[in-house]
Amino acid sequence: xxxxxxxxxxxxxxxxxxxxxxxxxxxxxxxxxxxxxxxxxxxxxxxxxxxxxxxxxxxxxxxxxxxxxxxxxxxxxxxxxxxxxxxxxxxxxxxxxxxxxxxxxxxxxxxxxxxxxxxxxxxxxxxxxxxxxxxxxxxxxxxxxxxxxxxxxxxxxxxxxxxxxxxxxxxxxxxxxxxxxxxxxxxxxxxxxxxxxxxxxxxxxxxxxxxxxxxxxxxxxxxxxxxxxxxxxxxxxxxxxxxxxxxxxxxxxxxxxxxxxxxxxxxxxxxxxxxxxxxxxxxxxxxxxxxxxxxxxxxxxxxxxxxxxxxxxxxxxxxxxxxxxxxxxx
Ligand code: ADP
Ligand code: MG
Numbered sequence: 001x002x003x004x005x006x007x008x009x010x011x012x013x014x015x016x017x018x019x020x021x022x023x024x025x026x027x028x029x030x031x032x033x034x035x036x037x038x039x040x041x042x043x044x045x046x047x048x049x050x051x052x053x054x055x056x057x058x059x060x061x062x063x064x065x066x067x068x069x070x071x072x073x074x075x076x077x078x079x080x081x082x083x084x085x086x087x088x089x090x091x092x093x094x095x096x097x098x099x100x101x102x103x104x105x106x107x108x109x110x111x112x113x114x115x116x117x118x119x120x121x122x123x124x125x126x127x128x129x130x131x132x133x134x135x136x137x138x139x140x141x142x143x144x145x146x147x148x149x150x151x152x153x154x155x156x157x158x159x160x161x162x163x164x165x166x167x168x169x170x171x172x173x174x175x176x177x178x179x180x181x182x183x184x185x186x187x188x189x190x191x192x193x194x195x196x197x198x199x200x201x202x203x204x205x206x207x208x209x210x211x212x213x214x215x216x217x218x219x220x221x222x223x224x225x226x227x228x229x230x231x232x233x234x235x236x237x238x239x240x241x242x243x244x245x246x247x248x249x250x251x252x253x254x255x256x257x258x259x260x261x262x263x264x265x266x267x268x269x270x271x272x273x274x275x276x277x278x279x280x281x282x283x284x285x286x287x288x289x290x291x292x293x294x295x296x297x298x299x300x301x302x303x304x305x306x307x308x309x310x311x312x313x314x315x316x317x318x319x320x321x322x323x324x325x326x327x328x329x330x
Contacts, residue, residue, distance in 0.1 A: 026067025234294030
């Protein structure tokens with residue numbers, strides 16, 4: 001018979017490690033000005049994977065989410081050009097496509113980095129669906145520009161032909177707009193949590209997740225919409241009981257008076273201070289706004305700490321020497 005102490009060692013639950021959710025911007029794979037090639041994506045995936053190792057070395061269980069704006073835009077353009085020759089896939093399927101190939105290169109580069117450091121972890125990408133409410137007001141007023149830029153004439157013709165809503169996008173041309181409903185539930189949250197708790201690195205919620213609704217028969221169906229990746233990351237982080245939410249973007253801090261002469265980097269901010277700064281309009285809608293909103297809802301639902309910074313500052317920021325830190329109840 002097995003000695004009791006040995007048996008206990010086997011059945012005793014391991015003390016849970018803290019889970020960190022790290023959200024990468026879609027531009028992390030393709031910075032402004034870089035060519036939109038596969039090589040660019042791969043090189044950036046390798047760089048960001050190397051930076052992620054600091055979280056593994058600090059003994060976090062790790063879940064990575066990412067944006068897909070530029071990538072789903074390219075797919076929409078390909079789909080559009082090939083419309084007469086290949087059947088067109090709906091937007092939810094294109095989001096799923098980007099989760100697949102971006103997950104593939106992140107898996108590859110994370111595994112390469114782990115091997116170089118003799119770290120023994122598995123990496124998996126979860127095709128992640130996110131339930132949205134079919135009564136979400138976003139479905140009545142699409143606001144999120146997606147895909148390629150068009151002339152007004154071309155956009156009007158496309159709108160007529162495909163039933164698209166279109167909009168003039170900040171002086172840069174005309175684009176299709178789609179609804180951006182609020183994420184309600186990450187359908188695969190439990191599998192993401194289980195895998196992370198076993199020490200596996202999980203890539204999930206790519207592009208904000210694949211939007212699905214429940215129809216009047218309570219069946220799931222995909223919808224032509226996109227979900228904000230920051231809001232989904234915040235929701236996922238609280239659903240799986242993450243301790244830390246890191247939002248990696250292309251600026252080292254969140255700032256007050258951003259872009260003005262009196263701009264000032266934020267060091268540490270409490271949940272109450274964040275609320276005040278939001279009400280003063282410091283965080284632009286569609287960019288920094290949803291990041292701070294995601295952090296607020298994470299802290300409200302039991303999250304302890306959140307961080308906004310860029311890849312280059314991540315390591316220093318984790319030591320408390322960089323980035324913008326948000327803390328909930330102490
Ligand atoms: P991501 O792909 O990481 O989501 P976004 O472009 O959506 O990137 O958001 C990051 C951008 O937010 C920054 O490049 C900056 O231009 C903008 N921004 C707006 N308000 C602020 C602010 N208060 N502090 C810092 N950046 C801000
Ligand atoms: Mg963004």
